[in-house]
Amino acid sequence: MSTRRVATRSMAVRAPPAAAAPPAPPTRSMAARASPAAAAPPAPPATPAPAPGFSPGQMATLQALIATSVQAAVRAVAPAASGQAESTRRPSRPAAPANTADPRVQVEESFPTADPLPSTGANGGCFASAMPLPDRAALGLEADALVAGSVSERSARTFSTGIDAFNDYCVKHIVNPLAPSKEDIVLFATELSRTRCVATVRVYLSAVRYHLLCKRVPVTCMQSVRLSAVLKGLERRQGPATTTRRGLTGQDLADLQHFLLRSNYSESDRAMIWASVLTAFHGLLRASEFLAPHATRVDSTRTLTWQQISVQASSAVVRLRVTKTAQLGDGGQVQLRETRDDFCPVRALTAYLDLAGQREATEPVFVFASGRFLTREELTKILRLALRTNEVSSHSMRIGGASLMAQRGASEWQVKRAGRWRSSACERYVRQAAGMPSL
Structure with a gap:
């Protein structure tokens, strides 16, 4: 009995003391008194640990497999097979001569030609109907020809006079002829009314609209309530036409x-x-x-x-x-x-x-x-x-x-x-x- 009590007492003496409570955080006054040099440097970002069950080498292999699968999925929804997609790429331009005299050629050739990108829909995905840029350019030129031919030859000749008058107005008032505002069109019509009848003003405005359409510029500047009111006021101020053509008798x-x-x-x-x-x-x-x-x-x-x-x-x-x-x-x-x-x-x-x-x-x-x-x-x-x-x-x-x-x-x-x-x-x-x- 005495031997067992002695062993128990010795074990109690060798046991470590209980964990002490953590020190209280410094108060606001202590923080204020702390020197900036004594502040501890920010800890470096922790390196993400590998996923449980995968070694770093296995993670690299898995990421390569995922990238390969994504590329295969993109090729599956491309406009054509990979062989056709290669044929639709832009031909690369020849490299500039080493001793060319024009430095602009060297600058231009230093940028590689990028392949056309597929269009992105509202859902952020790639559509199979993505059109290569050369086809879009050809359609754009064809659309330009259709717009230019939307008026007769005689109307085109008449419009040329109105377009020249609009360009003169833009030069005089420092206005970009390809980006006029609604107020610019109103002022152009007002200036025309000083020397021309309201019928001619309407023809010239139609000429400006036709010119902007041919240049692929939006024609929203031609649609304003203020412009309609100006034309209505010109009709009231000038009155009906005084000269009429009569028929032969x-x-x-x-x-x-x-x-x-x-x-x-x-x-x-x-x-x-x-x-x-x-x-x-x-x-x-x-x-x-x-x-x-x-x-x-x-x-x-x-x-x-x-x-x-x-x-x-x-x-x-x-x-x-x-x-x-x-x-x-x-x-x-x-x-x-x-x-x-x-x-x-x-x-x-x-x-x-x-x-x-x-x-x-x-x-x-x-x-x-x-x-x-x-x-x-x-x-x-x-x-x-x-x-x-x-x-x-x-x-x-x-x-x-x-x-x-x-x-x-x-x-x-x-x-x-x-x-x-x-x-x-x-x-x-x-x-x-x-x-x-x-x-």
Whole structure:
């Protein structure tokens, strides 16, 4: 018993004392008194321990396997197989010569050409419909050509004047012509109104919109309530147009015939001018449907050629290709019938054909003996000299023909169909005119 008690007592003596309580953290006053140099340096970032069960070498192998699987998944959803994807890459440019004299070439060639990246959808993934950059560039050029061809050749020429005016405005007021604001467009329209009518201002604004579309610039600057209000105010301030074009009457045709007989034109030129006027008068032709746009240049899609005219004993047929209301071709046929008077279009065309002789099928019909083509400017000049008034133009034959049909009892629908109108614009052309010749 004594031996067991002694052993127990010795074990108790050798046992370690209980763990002491941790020291209290320093108070705020102690922290304030601590020197910055005595502060302990920040501990280095702990190295992440390897996942349990994997050694560092095994982790590297696992990461390589995951990367390989991701690359295989991306290739599976690519636009084509890996072999096709290689073929769609941009060809690498040849390296610059070692001793080239132009340092810009060396700088440019120092950057490698990157492969086209696939498009990313809303969910952040790669779509199989990703389009290579060369295809997108080709589609962009094709879209540019379609936008440029969305207006007729005559409208494009008219727009060029408006675009030049807008560029002059931008230079004058230090405005970027490819990034105008809504207020810039408003001020441009206001400046135009000082020297031009509201109709011309609208045409110039359409020209600016067309120009921005061709340059792939958003046209939101053309859409503002303030611009609409400015145009409305211009209409109220300027009032309606004071000059109106009037149609040819029977007396006008007689005066023109007398003027041609006394003029210095050759016999073939007199016959050509007379046939053009009567053809447009009875056929209700627009100037662009039978006249050339330039004295030395023709519009192959609009200018009237010999292959479009067929003259019979008592009638003639004019086949139109492209018209204002049929921009894609097949403008219809115009029937001309014998009137048995001094203003018969069939007899005028027959007389001109006899004097013109054999012509090429693709050659314009109305050509002077000198080889110059009859244009709207030349025909307007002849009409104003013959009738001694500025109220007539190359459009007066169309107005006069519509007025004659209405005077002879034709309904508005018949006049609209004969003139190939799609809107109610013919209502302002149906004007009663005294002295018109009988059909």
